[in-house]
Amino acid sequence: MPAVQMTAVSKSYRRRGRPPQKALDDLDLLVETGGVHGFLGPNGSGKTTTIRVLLGLVAADGEPDIRLLDRPVPAGLPDVIGSVGALVETPLFTPGFSGRLNLQLLAEAAGVPRSRVEECLELVDLTDRARDRFKGYSLGMKQRLGIAAALLKRPRLLILDEPSNGLDPAGIRDVRELIRRLGRDGRTTVLLSSHLLAEIQQVCDSVSILAKGRCVAAGPVADVLARGATGDVRIRVPDAAGAAAVLAGAGFAVSPPEVPDGRTLLVHRVAAPGEITRTLARHEHFLEELTPLTPDLESAFLALTGDQPPAAVPQGAGTPTAPGSRA
Amino acid sequence: MSAAPPLPEAADVTDPGTPAPRLGGLLRAELHRFRSRRFIQVLVGLTLVGFVVATVIGLLNLGSPTDADLAAARAEAERFVAEQEEFRQECLADPGLPDDVPAEEFCGPPLTVDDVGGTESFLDEEPFDLAGAGTDGALAVAALSAALAFVIGATWIGAEWSHRSIVALLFWVPRRLTVMGAKVAVLVLAAAAFGVLTQIAWLAMAGVLRAAVGTDEALPDHFWSTLLQTQGRGVLLTVFAALLGFGLANLVRNTGAALGIAFVYVVVLENAVRVLRPRWDPFLLTSNALGLVQDGGHTLQYWPEQGPSSDGLQMPVEYFLGHLQAAALLTAVTAVVVGVGVALFARRDLH
Numbered sequence: 123m124p125a126v127q128m129t130a131v132s133k134s135y136r137r138r139g140r141p142p143q144k145a146l147d148d149l150d151l152l153v154e155t156g157g158v159h160g161f162l163g164p165n166g167s168g169k170t171t172t173i174r175v176l177l178g179l180v181a182a183d184g185e186p187d188i189r190l191l192d193r194p195v196p197a198g199l200p201d202v203i204g205s206v207g208a209l210v211e212t213p214l215f216t217p218g219f220s221g222r223l224n225l226q227l228l229a230e231a232a233g234v235p236r237s238r239v240e241e242c243l244e245l246v247d248l249t250d251r252a253r254d255r256f257k258g259y260s261l262g263m264k265q266r267l268g269i270a271a272a273l274l275k276r277p278r279l280l281i282l283d284e285p286s287n288g289l290d291p292a293g294i295r296d297v298r299e300l301i302r303r304l305g306r307d308g309r310t311t312v313l314l315s316s317h318l319l320a321e322i323q324q325v326c327d328s329v330s331i332l333a334k335g336r337c338v339a340a341g342p343v344a345d346v347l348a349r350g351a352t353g354d355v356r357i358r359v360p361d362a363a364g365a366a367a368v369l370a371g372a373g374f375a376v377s378p379p380e381v382p383d384g385r386t387l388l389v390h391r392v393a394a395p396g397e398i399t400r401t402l403a404r405h406e407h408f409l410e411e412l413t414p415l416t417p418d419l420e421s422a423f424l425a426l427t428g429d430q431p432p433a434a435v436p437q438g439a440g441t442p443t444a445p446g447s448r449a
Numbered sequence: 450m451s452a453a454p455p456l457p458e459a460a461d462v463t464d465p466g467t468p469a470p471r472l473g474g475l476l477r478a479e480l481h482r483f484r485s486r487r488f489i490q491v492l493v494g495l496t497l498v499g500f501v502v503a504t505v506i507g508l509l510n511l512g513s514p515t516d517a518d519l520a521a522a523r524a525e526a527e528r529f530v531a532e533q534e535e536f537r538q539e540c541l542a543d544p545g546l547p548d549d550v551p552a553e554e555f556c557g558p559p560l561t562v563d564d565v566g567g568t569e570s571f572l573d574e575e576p577f578d579l580a581g582a583g584t585d586g587a588l589a590v591a592a593l594s595a596a597l598a599f600v601i602g603a604t605w606i607g608a609e610w611s612h613r614s615i616v617a618l619l620f621w622v623p624r625r626l627t628v629m630g631a632k633v634a635v636l637v638l639a640a641a642a643f644g645v646l647t648q649i650a651w652l653a654m655a656g657v658l659r660a661a662v663g664t665d666e667a668l669p670d671h672f673w674s675t676l677l678q679t680q681g682r683g684v685l686l687t688v689f690a691a692l693l694g695f696g697l698a699n700l701v702r703n704t705g706a707a708l709g710i711a712f713v714y715v716v717v718l719e720n721a722v723r724v725l726r727p728r729w730d731p732f733l734l735t736s737n738a739l740g741l742v743q744d745g746g747h748t749l750q751y752w753p754e755q756g757p758s759s760d761g762l763q764m765p766v767e768y769f770l771g772h773l774q775a776a777a778l779l780t781a782v783t784a785v786v787v788g789v790g791v792a793l794f795a796r797r798d799l800h
Binding site: 135177178181199200206208210215216217218227230275 | 471482487612613617620622798
């Protein structure tokens with residue numbers, strides 16, 4: 123049973139005097155149960171709208187198939203809301219109430235025992251400040267209270283929208299650790315929306331990437347990364363110029379690194395790195411280093427959303443000395 | 450969370466499941482939220498302080514007259530009436546009286562002590578008269594209570610929109626009508642309690658004034674039933690006002706805007722209507738509020754728009770606003786204002 127399933131979901135916002143703005147455009151999203159699923163996309167790509175649709179705050183166009191914990195949204199939302207914790211954008215609490223009172227009111231409304239409030243305050247290290255008013259909290263403390271509220275229900279599905287906002291480095295580390303732990307427990311599914319690509323890469327098992335209201339890539343993080351892989355390798359040899367000539371002569375696309383040092387070369391779109399070793403050795407050039415350039419999620423993300431070229435080619439690397447590829 | 454204690458195991462964080470939200474829990478939570486609002490606490494506290502201050506002012510300005518005080522006041526009243534009678538006689542004897550109006554009509558009837566306010570109005574410190582002030586005081590308290598309840602109702606939902614905590618509540622109770630229904634129910638309960646509290650405060654104040662500086666005259670028949678009925682309708686008006694404040698603030702999603710609209714309506718629009726379209730007076734909210742609470746209803750008088758008749762006389766038109774009619778109009782207006790806001794809340798996208 124998927125934790126989240128959305129099929130062909132569209133959402134347009136009417137604008138006065140202007141054509142409607144399409145926030146979601148036939149979006150398909152599948153989040154399997156268990157683990158941490160990342161939700162990536164540039165600003166305005168529809169991430170928050172998607173979360174709002176899932177939580178019944180925003181109505182999708184038409185009547186698309188949206189399921190949360192196997193219940194249709196919004197009709198079946200009341201049946202599963204007790205198992206869904208959410209922190210959407212900024213935490214929404216009554217500023218004049220203390221942190222503890224804000225949580226107590228939510229707990230009372232949902233029938234959560236009061237002891238759970240203290241557990242969650244302890245969990246986010248707010249017990250000492252629980253009596254202070256929410257409006258006196260720092261941004262990080264507000265965010266921590268929001269996370270505490272999301273955990274109050276012991277959720278099976280935890281939806282976190284930018285949970286690291288305003289946290290100090292240690293706080294970010296703790297939140298990521300908590301998210302990872304929740305994702306491993308086999309009971310909780312975490313849907314983590316974040317603009318911090320490193321966070322997604324570190325924490326998530328799978329990822330969906332949104333661009334212009336559509337899901338442009340989805341799957342395990344490793345698979346999505348592989349889609350952005352270019353097969354580039356960096357080699358280090360005593361005589362870079364000589365080696366470049368040999369490799370170019372053998373049909374490899376070669377370019378100098380961003381900062382040429384006379385010993386390093388970038389070889390592009392290499393299907394079998396062993397071919398480089400063999401070719402150079404035949405011409406008395408012996409490798410000191412051969413490193414496959416692994417693309418990071420940021421590169422894959424930018425390439426998929428069409429904002430930037432694939433990042434395995436370093437910025438300013440220049441044009442390869444020979445076109446084509448051996449692969 | 451830099452100094453956070455070791456995080457518990459994940460199973461501790463999420464197990465076991467949470468029961469589905471129940472209406473009873475939501476009502477308890479909303480009642481708790483209402484009671485915890487600092488502004489509402491301060492407003493209720495200031496209202497009670499106001500009653501204490503009004504009682505003290507009453508004690509300082511009213512008094513129990515001695516027999517000598519009463520005799521002096523009676524003598525002063527009679528002297529005043531005699532003086533007025535002298536003026537009247539001079540008027541009757543005036544040769545320049547118009548021919549087409551009888552002299553008795555032109556100069557008016559002879560005055561009595563009661564016509565000039567009675568002996569009490571000639572006392573330096575008038576005693577408190579519960580028989581005369583009881584229902585009028587309840588009416589005034591109902592007006593005050595309604596105005597404050599309007600503010601309470603507006604801020605109750607307006608503050609929720611201001612910091613959007615009502616949206617956060619939907620993460621817990623996604624049925625929007627249930628959420629809004631709980632808030633309305635709590636407001637009705639609280640407004641009724643507030644109305645009862647202010648009317649009890651008025652009874653307490655009147656009791657203190659009567660005991661300390663009041664007249665000893667017996668209360669007229671049906672005094673208590675009339676007073677209690679007026680107070681009951683005053684409580685009803687308080688509930689209407691709270692719901693109107695709630696509905697308006699829910700429509701415009703802002704407390705300040707709701708209060709501004711109410712101010713413009715009462716001060717500008719109603720006065721403009723009374724001047725420009727007096728026939729519409731029976732549909733104005735304050736007229737109906739008076740018709741609802743005032744003992745025996747409210748009789749409106751306005752001048753017809755078509756001007757004097759052929760004989761040159763112009764008689765004002767009278768319109769009687771009874772309790773039921775006023776209650777019906779206030780119910781209809783309240784239902785529309787609250788209902789439209791709730792319907793929009795149920796349908797609109799929330800951000």
